[in-house]
Amino acid sequence: MGYPKLPSRQENFAEWYNQVVLRAELADYAPVRGCMVVRPYGWALWENIQKALDQRFKATGHQNAAFPLLIPMSFFEREKEHVEGFAPELAVVTHGGGKKLEEPLAVRPTSETIIGYMWSKWIRSYRDLPMLLNQWGNVVRWELRTKLFLRTLEFYWQEGHTAHATREEAEEETLRMLRVYEDFAVNEAAIPVIPGQKSESEKFAGAVHTYTIEAMMGDTKALQAGTSHFLGQNFARAFDIQFLDADNQLKYVWTTSWGLSTRFIGAIIMVHGDDQGLVLPPRLAPIQVVIVPIWRDDAQRSQVLEMAQRLQRQLGQRFRVHLDDRDHVTPGFKFNDWELRGVPVRVEIGPRDVANQVVTLARRDQPGKAGRTTAAWEGLEDRIAALLDDIHDSLLRRATAFRDAHLHRPETYDELGQVVQNGWALVGWCGRAECEARIKADFKATNRCLPFVEHRPTEAPTRCIVCGEPARHWAIFAKAY
RNA sequence: CGGGGCGUAGCUCAGCCCGGAUAGAGCGCACGGUUCGGGUCCGUGAGGCCGGCGGUUCAAAUCCGCCCGCCCCGACCA
Numbered sequence: 001m002g003y004p005k006l007p008s009r010q011e012n013f014a015e016w017y018n019q020v021v022l023r024a025e026l027a028d029y030a031p032v033r034g035c036m037v038v039r040p041y042g043w044a045l046w047e048n049i050q051k052a053l054d055q056r057f058k059a060t061g062h063q064n065a066a067f068p069l070l071i072p073m074s075f076f077e078r079e080k081e082h083v084e085g086f087a088p089e090l091a092v093v094t095h096g097g098g099k100k101l102e103e104p105l106a107v108r109p110t111s112e113t114i115i116g117y118m119w120s121k122w123i124r125s126y127r128d129l130p131m132l133l134n135q136w137g138n139v140v141r142w143e144l145r146t147k148l149f150l151r152t153l154e155f156y157w158q159e160g161h162t163a164h165a166t167r168e169e170a171e172e173e174t175l176r177m178l179r180v181y182e183d184f185a186v187n188e189a190a191i192p193v194i195p196g197q198k199s200e201s202e203k204f205a206g207a208v209h210t211y212t213i214e215a216m217m218g219d220t221k222a223l224q225a226g227t228s229h230f231l232g233q234n235f236a237r238a239f240d241i242q243f244l245d246a247d248n249q250l251k252y253v254w255t256t257s258w259g260l261s262t263r264f265i266g267a268i269i270m271v272h273g274d275d276q277g278l279v280l281p282p283r284l285a286p287i288q289v290v291i292v293p294i295w296r297d298d299a300q301r302s303q304v305l306e307m308a309q310r311l312q313r314q315l316g317q318r319f320r321v322h323l324d325d326r327d328h329v330t331p332g333f334k335f336n337d338w339e340l341r342g343v344p345v346r347v348e349i350g351p352r353d354v355a356n357q358v359v360t361l362a363r364r365d366q367p368g369k370a371g372r373t374t375a376a377w378e379g380l381e382d383r384i385a386a387l388l389d390d391i392h393d394s395l396l397r398r399a400t401a402f403r404d405a406h407l408h409r410p411e412t413y414d415e416l417g418q419v420v421q422n423g424w425a426l427v428g429w430c431g432r433a434e435c436e437a438r439i440k441a442d443f444k445a446t447n448r449c450l451p452f453v454e455h456r457p458t459e460a461p462t463r464c465i466v467c468g469e470p471a472r473h474w475a476i477f478a479k480a481y
Numbered sequence: 482c483g484g485g486g487c488g489u490a491g492c493u494c495a496g497c498c499c500g501g502a503u504a505g506a507g508c509g510c511a512c513g514g515u516u517c518g519g520g521u522c523c524g525u526g527a528g529g530c531c532g533g534c535g536g537u538u539c540a541a542a543u544c545c546g547c548c549c550g551c552c553c554c555g556a557c558c559a
Contacts, residue, residue: 005520014553029551033550033551085558088557088558089557089558110559139559141558141559143557143558143559144482144556144557144558145555145556145557145558150559151558151559155559157559204559223559224559225559226559227559259559260559261559262559263559264559292518294517294518295517296516296517297517300517301517327517329517329520330516330517330519330520330521331517331518331519332517332518332519332520332521333517333519333520333521334519334520335518335519335520336519336520337520339519348518350517350518351518352518353518360518368519481558481559
């Protein structure tokens, strides 16, 4: 009978997710609780994410660097809110080389402190600014409840860190990078996101304010898919990062940080996946085109394989192509297998196709007969290029329609409670933490963000959905990962 | 850390209540053949310290105690 079917997304979304990750061989559980191994297919996806982001970071003037994994414990105590936020989830090295260390070392949960420390040595003059750095690396946060990709004790990410001479410049940078994330999410991952500002209670520990891109998963829960923080002078003061400005005055720098992690892979899975498994956005898919040859006997086998290999070479010039020439599994098995792995386009070639100088194209976003067409060898590359773009567009359209269909504007507190059971609520909010806390306590929904202007109603909000006092913001409340 | 559940083959599980001899099934894996346009079929085979430690007993996967680990729900979170 082969493999058991995946649980459907409808019946058990959480289990569907786990099974997809494991069976598509994106990742596996590591021997330590809460840690994961990213398998080659998952890592290839991450590498494509890295490329797409890194290119954007370079284009906006950033350089990559690498700061160490181990940070003196005392660094975390220099910024009050930062230590309060991160102390509970620090992993600490107390011994080295068989001896107890004089000062324990924290395994970085994020690198503001060590980078701040280094900057205090490097930055002397306004001519040294802006300092625009990024690092690709891993961090450790001792989370209590973990889930593959979404929340693991160790995760991979990029963290950008910048220092500026003025507040305005730093604020601009914070928003610029949020928009870079938005552009990446939409144009590479086909994930529609709502950019916005985090409330006081949801912002990063040590930030003046935090911006986020929020994405709706297939079960309507929200996922913070990327964040950008304006850190003000908090870390500059904590680490004494001062520069001599053009006016000969000694000033503290203004800093930012922004990050996007392997969690984003979880977003890709949960936004696009279907009951057959993964559906990867074409621009990030490790394999964009898989060729499945079909034959009956040895004569057909050699004929079809030869053509399949030619196609592989030809298409390989423009796309990431894989030829599945395994001869111990049937074509039907391969169809299911590659659908599970989310490959956007499948090229089937059998004896009939060879005779007619055509192939059968199957698009992953439309499983079954609906997504199948016949295409001539002539001009196949252009045909596939157009198909990949079309798949990207339709994934984005589908995800946007889904999100909009589940983004509601409840009028009453009770309605809010209803709506967040299966969607997001866009409501007026007075800005007080008590009201946020009450929604969380009553409905398990949190304040995801105060959406930017293009994502809020044109009119001003009237009353806070909770207390009825005059509203100061439009806010999105939702259950979240 | 509080509440609930579960640890037997790579995976999913049966056996445990009511102790008994070489511990089973399906899938997966290996080999041979067959098949190949939607998860082929048949045969042969490999694979287990029954989570760990201790106790009860002539005898423990099975009964008792302690420990460890995992999953789900809460508190915490990229």
